[in-house]
Amino acid sequence: MTGVDQEKTGLGNYFIANYPPFSFWKADYVPDALAALNRPPVPGTPLGLYLHIPFCRKRCKFCYFRVYTDKNAKDVEVYLNAILKEVELLSQTACIDGRKLDYVYFGGGTPSYLSATQLRGLMERLKAIMPWDGAREIAFECEPGTLQQHKLQTLKELGVTRLSLGVENFKPEILQYNGRAHLEEEIHRAFGWARELGFDQINIDLIAGMVGEDWDNWRSCVQKTIALDPDSVTVYQMELPYNTVFSKELKELKVIGNDEPAHSIADWPTKRAWVRYAFDEFQKAGYDISSAYTVVKNKAKTQFVYRDALWRGADMFGTGVASFGHVNGVHVQNVDTWEAYVEKLNKGEIPLGRALPVTDHQRLVREMILQLKTGHLDRDYFQKKFGADILTEFADGYAKLESEGWLIVTPNGVELTPDGFLQIDRHLPAFFEPQHLSARYT
Secondary structure, three states: OOHHHHOOOOEEOOOOOOOOOHHHOEHHHHHHHHHHHOOOOOOOOOEEEEEEEOEOOOOOOOOOOOOEOOOOHHHHHHHHHHHHHHHHHHHOOOOOOOOOEEEEEEEEOOHHHOOHHHHHHHHHHHHHHOOOOOOOEEEEEEOHHHOOHHHHHHHHHOOOOEEEEEEEOOOHHHHHHOOOOOOHHHHHHHHHHHHHHOOOEEEEEEEEOOOOOOHHHHHHHHHHHHHHOOOEEEEEEOOEOOOOHHHHOHHHOEEEOOOOOOOEEEOHHHHHHHHHHHHHHHHHOOOEEOOOOEEEOOOOOOOOHHHHHHHOOOEEEEEOOOOEEEEOOEEEEEOOOHHHHHHHHHOOOOOEEEEEEOOHHHHHHHHHHHHHOOOEEEHHHHHHHHOOOHHHHOHHHHHHHHHOOOEEEEOOEEEEOHHHHHHHHHHHHHHOOHHHOOOOOO
């Protein structure tokens, strides 16, 4: 593949969320996952809970998650009962061993699709099974158009600390064409209610490079976000994973490198320029860069516990259809269809679909590449935890990336350069084990 081809926005995953790649996770390893659930944890390992709420008003054309837009109230009840049953089964496994939840994350799909009554019933029953009173973070994803003031009040009463608003863009035409269901006025209304209710942290998500985006509108989106003054902002670069509506329409999408009309998608250099502009503007407004995708208003009080715990090797129960998790050195994923998920839980079975035992070296690589996204690696951290000197063991990879200008090696670790922040995911395979280098990521 030529350098020009690599800079086009084509099919496939750019964002690296885990290691080893998902394509190596197999159903044959499910017995290893069950064994991991039934042994005590490594002392000192935090435990988190992820809940996948797979309902949406519309399916975003760039979404590759397991979501449903055709379920009725009875279906929702069936699913919520199933996920509660899954949490109950997991709460009885030996890997709990008295641990309290460090964080809870409601993702989707659209968790805020649920009514206030449904949310209260779900959360109160969850707390009875697996209390989260001592958790450092309760994070909740929202689609602005699904929010009402009383629903936000319910979330605040039930202990949600970080509210993440999936804004993505402000322009109605772009939102509509990309499959988003909300409108700009709903963004401002929902944000205002959330601010009035005093949530500890309000995060806004943006996507650089949605189909139809151009420079003028992107500048407007950044300035409108700054005007809202959220506690943190997450900025993703648009990609085209397999199994999305856009991946099937790729031939119809014009790949561009500058301003073009609607139904075009920016190439990677353009998207990186947009993210650079956003980060520069946020920094001028008093934000600090927290990772390759996030800026925060106040580093002292603004946290991403879910992210940081996972990137430092925490265990996590990933509950819900097709959900991912990690327990006692084994990556796990649930079965990926509604029918199989509900059926297994009706039988009283933990609904695992595939898994992968991870070696000590792979755990080291995983933590190292994920933490590199924060812009900084602490040499001593890896020496103490893994007994490994990352600057020696991965010297060739770091030397290559340093020579290309993506990072700087220091006596104490590694620091990303500004250019490195914009495209670190692209360079993480430099540290993959040989058998994973040419494999499909998912």
